[in-house]
Amino acid sequence: MPSFMELSNIAPPEVWGVWEPLAFFFLTAGAGAAILACAALWRRASAGAGRLFGVVALASGLAGQACLLMGLEQPLRAYELYLRPHFISWTAWGGFLIPLCLLCTVPLVWPRRKGRVHPLWFLPAIGAACAVFIYADSEIMDCVGRVLWARPLLPMGFILAGLSAAFGFACLMAPRTDGAFSLLPWASAAAAFVCALAALAFRAPEGFARFATYWWHAPETICLIAAVIAAIRPRRWFRLTGAMTCVSAFMVFWKIIHMGQAFGRNASTFSDAAAFLDIVSPGSLLILAGGAGLWLALALLLSMLFPWNAARSEERRVGKECRSRWS
Numbered sequence: 001m002p003s004f005m006e007l008s009n010i011a012p013p014e015v016w017g018v019w020e021p022l023a024f025f026f027l028t029a030g031a032g033a034a035i036l037a038c039a040a041l042w043r044r045a046s047a048g049a050g051r052l053f054g055v056v057a058l059a060s061g062l063a064g065q066a067c068l069l070m071g072l073e074q075p076l077r078a079y080e081l082y083l084r085p086h087f088i089s090w091t092a093w094g095g096f097l098i099p100l101c102l103l104c105t106v107p108l109v110w111p112r113r114k115g116r117v118h119p120l121w122f123l124p125a126i127g128a129a130c131a132v133f134i135y136a137d138s139e140i141m142d143c144v145g146r147v148l149w150a151r152p153l154l155p156m157g158f159i160l161a162g163l164s165a166a167f168g169f170a171c172l173m174a175p176r177t178d179g180a181f182s183l184l185p186w187a188s189a190a191a192a193f194v195c196a197l198a199a200l201a202f203r204a205p206e207g208f209a210r211f212a213t214y215w216w217h218a219p220e221t222i223c224l225i226a227a228v229i230a231a232i233r234p235r236r237w238f239r240l241t242g243a244m245t246c247v248s249a250f251m252v253f254w255k256i257i258h259m260g261q262a263f264g265r266n267a268s269t270f271s272d273a274a275a276f277l278d279i280v281s282p283g284s285l286l287i288l289a290g291g292a293g294l295w296l297a298l299a300l301l302l303s304m305l306f307p308w309n310a311a312r313s314e315e316r317r318v319g320k321e322c323r324s325r326w327s
Contacts (some may be wrong), residue, residue: 018288025253028253048181049184052173053166054105054108056173079096094132097135104129145261147205154256157202157256158256171239185241186234187233227245261275
């Protein structure tokens, strides 16, 4: 007579791997960079910084879209999403909102003779960027099987981490740290500390907190270490500052999305150590390296297609006019 064993209250299997945290990391960074580009382009004296954030928005958005498609079970069949459009899931909404955000960002970086972007372009760009933030938050919160993903604090964590990643990417691409870029390294270093606070705010849910180990707090520890490194000499080592800020922002997504899978509604066991240490597995490291290489290639290509030399010349001209007025 065969025997059966019933298992209950066990940890649910992981449904999302490394692609999803990496995709939302890039997508929110692109949306945050689009908003920062509009804020910088509002002033003619910071046109160069605005174009820089615009290029960051395009590179991050394209990289995030690629990572999101790779996270699907059959990425080569993503074209069916556009051939048979439907809007019954947030995944379907994201398939249209992300390209819309990219299209609305292109006018912000398009070269112009006077280096001036019409303010009317800011409204669709900001609206599309906010829509991407709403999509990213709703895609996670719509999964009702995980306790951590139902918290109302989650959208604020995504917004803070996305804006921080935008500052970090801008530091990596910035040509210098003077003029309109003088405050960029300091803003990036401050954003790294904000990411540490955001990661710390996501505590283990009730019923799991007493069993959580140090590994649950490992992401905010890494965020704090990266923030301290970023704040050592931000203006002189601004590229290191940008890299540390990106690490801090990604740790927020890693804790919320990947490690948050360990807390199921009907489970009483979990392994926060296994959830965190999956980041150093060979497969995860290969995906992270591929995502970083893809973003770097896109950033270099878009910098050649949309140079901000015209914006920098306009910025210098406006600066000379301001100095002549004061003199």
